[in-house]
Amino acid sequence: MSGAALDDTCPRCGGGFHCGVNDARCDCFGLNLGAELKQRLAGEYPGRCLCVSCLKALQEEDEAALRRRETTPTAASPSAIRP
Numbered sequence: 821m822s823g824a825a826l827d828d829t830c831p832r833c834g835g836g837f838h839c840g841v842n843d844a845r846c847d848c849f850g851l852n853l854g855a856e857l858k859q860r861l862a863g864e865y866p867g868r869c870l871c872v873s874c875l876k877a878l879q880e881e882d883e884a885a886l887r888r889r890e891t892t893p894t895a896a897s898p899s900a901i902r903p
């Protein structure tokens with residue numbers, strides 16, 4: 821046993837990692853995940869933390885999706901703000 825124990829398994833990629841949520845310091849705290857993404861993760865992986873590479877990948881996906889949503893006019897938006 822040496823260093824931080826990889827005592828958790830990432831439910832997304834299956835890789836071992838250590839979540840420091842109980843140490844009050846975790847890599848996931850440093851990521852600025854969107855509220856929607858956090859909600860989605862809580863629904864998909866209840867009570868679980870993902871490894872940092874998965875969180876980063878999801879964060880990038882989420883940001884790209886948001887950017888696409890902002891630039892692409894959606895006809896199915898019921899609350900579209902009109903100028």
Ligand SMILES: [Zn+2]
Pocket residue numbers: 830831832833834835870871872873874875
């Ligand atoms: Zn992972």
Ligand SMILES: [Zn+2]
Pocket residue numbers: 839840841846847848849869870
């Ligand atoms: Zn964590």
